[in-house]
Amino acid sequence: MTATRILVTGGAGFIGSHYVRTLLGARGPAGVRVTVLDKLTYAGNPANLDPVRTHPGFSLVQGDVCDAALVDRLVTEHDQIVHFAAESHVDRSILGATEFVRTNVGGTQILLDAALRHHGDGRGVFVHISTDEVYGSISRGSWPETHPLSPNSPYAASKAAADLIALAHHRTHGLDVRVTRCSNNYGHHHFPEKLIPLFITRLLRGRTVPLYGDGLNVRDWLHIDDHVQGIELVRTKGRPGEVYNIGGGTELTNKELASLLLEACGAGWDSVEYVPDRKGHDRRYSLDCTKITRELGYxxxxxxxxxxxxxxxWYRENRPWWEPLLRRAELARPAL
Incomplete structure (x- = not known):
C-alpha cells in the first residue's frame, strides 16, 4: 500500500503537534507519512514533536508558509495538506495586525497557489483549520456553518479572509478544500498565553491571574483529543467545498472557568485581578455541530x-516545558 503523504503546516504548535502525534501514534491510521512545516516562532516548540521525532514517517522542515519556493517544493512531495499555521492570539492582533494578515491571509494564498498547481486535478485534499471567531458574537442560539461571517478582531478577520479565499479556490478551480471551524481548545502542550494555560501557570507560581471585564464572556471548550478526532473525520470523510464546525459542548463564562481553575490549583478569589476589558471583546461564541455529527459521526x-x-x-508535572516558554513570550510580546 502506498503511504499517504501529509504536509502539516504549523505542526509544532499546540493543536498541530497533537494532530501529528496522534497521526503517528499507536492508534493513528496506517500508511501515513507526515512532514511538518513550521516557522518555529515563539509559539512553535520543537519539543512538542519529541514523541514522534524518531518515527520513520516523520520529518520536520523549519520554514515559513509565506516562502513560496519552499511551499511549492513541499507541496509537490505530498498528497494532502492540513493547514494549521497561523498567528492566533487575539491580544497580539490588537497590538499589531500586520503579521496576522501576512501569515493567515498571504500564507494561506501561497499554499493554495501551490496546491492548485500540483493538486488541481482533484486528487489532493486541503484541510484549512479555522476558528469560531470568524462568526463574531452571538447572544443566543448557536451558529450553523451557513451563518454569515462577522469577525470583530484583526485575528478573526484574517482567519475569515483565509476561509473565504480557500473556499473560493474550490468554487472557482474545483480544488478539494475542506474548512473546519473549532471552538476554544484546551489541553496539554498549550502555549501559556491563552486563558487556561495562562491561569494554570500563574497560579502554580503563586501569582495573580487577570480576568477581563465582568468575566461573563462565554466560550465553548474543546479538548484537543476531540478536535483532532474532528479534523481526521473531515480529512478522511468530509466533502469538498464544505465547512464543518467542531465544538466541545461545554459553554462556560470566563468567571465560571476561573472558579474551576482556582479550585484545581488550590487558590482563592484573592488571586484574581479584574482588568479592563479587551477591545472589541466578543460576548459569546456557540457552535452548532449538527452537520459534522450527522454527516461524519463526530x-x-x-x-x-x-x-x-x-x-x-500535566502543567504541574511539566514545568521544564513551560517555564522557558514564559521567558520567550516576554521577549516576543509587542510593545504598546
Whole structure:
C-alpha cells in the first residue's frame, strides 16, 4: 500500500503537534507519512514533536508558509495538506495586525497557489483549520456553518479572509478544500498565553491571574483529543467545498472557568485581578455541530471535568516545558 503523504503546516504548535502525534501514534491510521512545516516562532516548540521525532514517517522542515519556493517544493512531495499555521492570539492582533494578515491571509494564498498547481486535478485534499471567531458574537442560539461571517478582531478577520479565499479556490478551480471551524481548545502542550494555560501557570507560581471585564464572556471548550478526532473525520470523510464546525459542548463564562481553575490549583478569589476589558471583546461564541455529527459521526468524547483535571496535572508535572516558554513570550510580546 502506498503511504499517504501529509504536509502539516504549523505542526509544532499546540493543536498541530497533537494532530501529528496522534497521526503517528499507536492508534493513528496506517500508511501515513507526515512532514511538518513550521516557522518555529515563539509559539512553535520543537519539543512538542519529541514523541514522534524518531518515527520513520516523520520529518520536520523549519520554514515559513509565506516562502513560496519552499511551499511549492513541499507541496509537490505530498498528497494532502492540513493547514494549521497561523498567528492566533487575539491580544497580539490588537497590538499589531500586520503579521496576522501576512501569515493567515498571504500564507494561506501561497499554499493554495501551490496546491492548485500540483493538486488541481482533484486528487489532493486541503484541510484549512479555522476558528469560531470568524462568526463574531452571538447572544443566543448557536451558529450553523451557513451563518454569515462577522469577525470583530484583526485575528478573526484574517482567519475569515483565509476561509473565504480557500473556499473560493474550490468554487472557482474545483480544488478539494475542506474548512473546519473549532471552538476554544484546551489541553496539554498549550502555549501559556491563552486563558487556561495562562491561569494554570500563574497560579502554580503563586501569582495573580487577570480576568477581563465582568468575566461573563462565554466560550465553548474543546479538548484537543476531540478536535483532532474532528479534523481526521473531515480529512478522511468530509466533502469538498464544505465547512464543518467542531465544538466541545461545554459553554462556560470566563468567571465560571476561573472558579474551576482556582479550585484545581488550590487558590482563592484573592488571586484574581479584574482588568479592563479587551477591545472589541466578543460576548459569546456557540457552535452548532449538527452537520459534522450527522454527516461524519463526530461526538466529543472527553468530558470537561476530566479534561481540565488532566490538563492541570500535566502543567504541574511539566514545568521544564513551560517555564522557558514564559521567558520567550516576554521577549516576543509587542510593545504598546
Amino acid at each position: 461526538e466529543p468524547r472527553k468530558d470537561f471535568a476530566t479534561g481540565l483535571a488532566e490538563t492541570v496535572s
